Every structure is written in C-alpha cells, then in structure tokens.
Amino acid sequence: MPVPRSRGLVPRSLLRENAHRAIRDAIVDGTLAPGERLNDAELAEWLGISRTPVREALARLEQAGLVRTRPGRWTMVSPLDTRAARHARSVVSAMHELAVREAVPLLSAGDLTAMREANSRFASALRVGDVEGAIAADDAFHGVPVTVCGNDAVRAVLEQFTPLLRRWERLRFSSLAGRESVAQHDLVVERCGAGDTEGAVAATRANWETLAPLLDTATDSPHAADPTDG
Template identity: 65%
Template sequence: MPIPERVGIISRLLLRENAYRSIRDAIVDGTMAPGEKLNDAELAQWLGMSRTPVREALARLEGSGLVVTEPGRYTIVSPLDARIARAVQTVMAAMHELAVREAVPHLSVVELDAMREANARFAAALRADDVDAAIASDDDFHGVAVRASANPVLRAVIEQYTPVLRRLERLRFSSLNGRASVALHDRIITLCEAGDGEGASAAARDNWLSLTEVFELDAYGNLST
C-alpha cells in the first residue's frame, strides 16, 4: 500500500509544540508577568504562526497551571499561588524520588560523569549569580536520572509541572540556599555510584523539598515577594 502523507500532520504538531515551549519559557523567565493578559492573535503574530496552535498551547499551559482562562472573556498568566506551588512541590519531590530509585540500577559511568559535570556548572552559575545558567544546569542534573529511569509517564509529569517551580525559583532565587543544593547533588551522585537506590532517592526527595523556604504567604494568603 502507498505510504500515507504525514507532512502536514507533523508540521502541525511541531507548530503546537513550538508555541507551547515559547510561551511557557516566556512565562517562566518573567517576560510574561503574573496577571498579564494574553491575546492569541498577538501571540500568533509574535510566533509567526496561525492562532490554532497558539490556542492549543494555551490550553496545555492551563492544564499545568501557568495560565488561567475564563472562556469568552480572558486568558491571563497565572498569579503566583503558594498553595499550588506547595502541591506541585510535593508531587515533584515524589516523582524525582521515584526517578532516582528506578534509575540507580541502570546508571552508567558516563551518566554519573554527566551528573557531576552538570552540578559543577550549577555551582559555577550560583557563584556568578547567573540564574538562567543555574536553572539550566539543575535541569540537566536531574534530567540524567529521569531519562535513565526509562519511565515515560514519570517523565511526562515532571515536564508538565517543573515550570511552576522554576518560575518561583527565578523570582526568588536569591532566597535559596544554593550551596546546600550543590551539596545535596553531590550526595545523590555518591549514593547513586554506590548503588544505594533507597538512599539516593531519599536524597533526591530532600533536594526538592528543600525549596520550602520559597513559598512564603502574606497575611492575605498570597505569595510574598
């Protein structure tokens, strides 16, 4: 039988993914501020594409808590909400704990070296007060175990909700004890190398739970800045 033509389908999927990642990154890095109104026509013009993939991207972003939509009225960048952030933090700590537990039996020397290299970049970025580099290298560090776990469901959940925490880390990065994170990363690597899946996974959980100091509420229940 002839091979079905799929170019159009692939093109649409790529447009939708590009729109999602571009808008997500702009929200996480603060280019699009909390409470800012999002217009799909303006976003489409910015991205150089039709409004359809933009609308699909906004629906996906709403699912991960980065935008809020009132049908027929508005779509805005989600306000910072400490309660939501705490809920996401709990889930992410559990997901990374599971990722490391599943990854440990499969980690190679090359992957352990990649974790060390990412943590070295993370430490250097903290010393240089380079928030972008710190977040990127932290993602690289944790991404080694997530990929090695070979668990696609776990990976999808982590990818969906990590931006919620990264957004807060960026805005309040100076309040984090970054050097403690470097030390926790080193501990995770040491335990992984020793084949201690339970110890390494517990250290990964503690690493993500150490973000608690970011989520401070004011007297009205809003995230303080």
Template identity: 75%
Template structure:
C-alpha cells in the same frame, strides 16, 4: 511586561510544541507577568504562527496551571498560587525520588559523570549569578536519573507539573541559599555511585524540600 516585540520566533516545523514552549518559558522567566492578559493576535505576531497553534498552546498551559481562561472573554497569566505550587512541589519531589530509586541499578559511569558535569555547570552559573544557566544545569542534573529509569509515566507527570514549580525555582537560584544545591547534588551522586538506594532517595527528597521555605516566605508576600 508586554509580549516581546521580536518576530518569527517559532520555526515552521513543530509549530504546536514550539509555540507551547515559547509561551511557557516567557511565563516561567517572568517576561509574561502574573495577571497579564494574553491576546491571541499579539501572540500570533510575536511567534510568527497562525492562531491554531497559539490556541492549542494556551489550552495546554491552562491544564498546566500557568494560564487562566474565561471563555469568550480573556486569557491571563495565572498568579503565583501557593496551594497549587505546594501540590506541584510534592508531586515533583515524589517523581524525582522514584526516578532515582528506579535508575540506580542501571546508572552507568557515563551517566554519573553527566551528573557531575551538570553539577559543575550549576556551581559555575551560581557564581556568575546566571539564573537561567543555573536552572538549565539543575534540569540536566535531575534529568539523568529520569532518563535512566526509562519510565514514561514519570516523564509525563514531570512535564505537566515542573513548569509551575519552575517559577519558584527562579527565586531559589536567585538567592545564596541556592548554592546549597551543589553540595546536595554531590551527596546524591556519591550515594548513587555506592548503590545506596534509600540514602539517594532521601537525599533527593531533601534537595527538593529546599523549595518549601520559599513557598512559606516569598510567595506569601506576592
């Protein structure tokens, strides 16, 4: 699919970050497909920015494993690489487990309610087959303990590896199997509320393990 034809998507503030997020999201949601060549001029026109923030965004995306660059030749969207995504899944799962472990002693009633609200939105989105809304709700659910643990190192690692994994999560929430996440989230909330650190971290690990069958099946078919 070619670069979208809309113009001036990115505001004049935070050009670097917004450019990165816009291109990243287009890769994650499939607008920019694996193997597609990314032309600086097309991206500049689409985003309404200069070449500098575009090039900086592409450099960050290369570090995140979402694009591949051949100096002086071309930049393309990275293919879905099973090995890279497996690695991202292991790291991401470990970070979320650690976030839950560190957050539980400090989780407030309001934060637990925020997790419940996010899980309700996830259930509603799955019933409507709204993949984008489901991913956003899932992000918000897991984001509560990440924020509550106040560990910047965890946030930094997740920021790097989550975008690679997000391409697979779209497959999970596009299937009926994704609906099992709602019940798993309910269990995580209950264990967090009970202060069961080991139980909550194990439940979090099980939740992130639901991506493994997709790696074993769907990605091997691409």
C-alpha cells in the same frame, strides 16, 4: 500586552508543541509576567503562526496551572500561587524520587560523570548570579536519572508540573538559599555511585524539600484572579 520583538520563532512543523514550549518558557522566565493579560493574536504574530496552535497551547498551559482564562472575557498568566506550588513540589519531588529509584541500578560511570559536571556548572552559575544557567544545569542534573530510568510516565508528569515550580525556583536560585543544593546534589551522586538506592532517594527528597521554606514564607501575587478592570 507587550511581547518579545523577535518573530517567526516557531517552524511550521510541530507548531502546536513549539508554540506551547515558547509561551511556557516566556512565562517561566518572567518575560510574560504573573497577572499579565494574553492576546492570542499578538502571540500568534510574535511566533509567526496562526492563532489555532496558540489557542491550543494556551489550553494546555491552563491545565498546567500557568494560564487562567475566563471564556469570552480574558486570558492571563497565572499569578504566583503558593498552594499550587506546594502541590507541584510534592508531585515533582515524588517523580524525581521514583526516577532515581529506578535509575540507580542502571547508572553508568558516564552518567555519574554527567551529573557531577552538571552540578559543577550549577555551582558556577550560582556563584555569578546566573539564574538561567543555574536552572539549566539543575535541569541537566536531575535529567540524567529521568532519562536513564526510561519511564515515560515520569517524564510526562514532570513536563506538566515542573514549569510551574520553576517560576518559584528562580527566586531561590537568585539568592544564597539555592547554594545548599550543590552539596545535596553531591550527596545524590555519592549515593548513586555507591549503589545505595534508598540513600539516593532520600537525598533527592531532601533536595526538593529545600523549596518548602521559600513557599512557606512567600505571599501570593497581588494580581487579582478576575482582572475585570480596564
């Protein structure tokens, strides 16, 4: 299993959480590809830690749908699964709608400015084909209401299901299809600024529904769920 050459990325504190984050991000950004077998010893060497926090991280990633295991036989990056992605989109959309609903009465002028600036960065990244920048700016945009609402349950659910969805959003943001999100973000900010809670929620829902056509036309990864060959 090829892994990034850099080592020692995870500090000794918070090994379990940081190992989870590092492996998760490598899956989301495609460094660890769908269907690729994972070896906990190699991952531990890459991160500069013991195998125990790596195994714990892989168990969490399996719960999130990013990793599949057959105990005693193999561990691999989950293939792209349209059904799982549709379920994740529904959950993620609902959580962002709830965050916006709770945040609208609390948003300050500074919060609205932060959302506008994030959307500007998002638009700029899309124009130059910077997928990583677009995802980071999109996260920043939607993160404002999530932070302002202060709902830890919303944050926890998004932490679990957003990474699975981000693998698909990379496809959308690498194409022209992602550019409609800029106008949708503008509408969310406009409705939030006007104190129109229901309008802001509806605009947020419409924004997340733009993933549906991608999922409807996509085919699952050709990698088999049971890689017994080799």
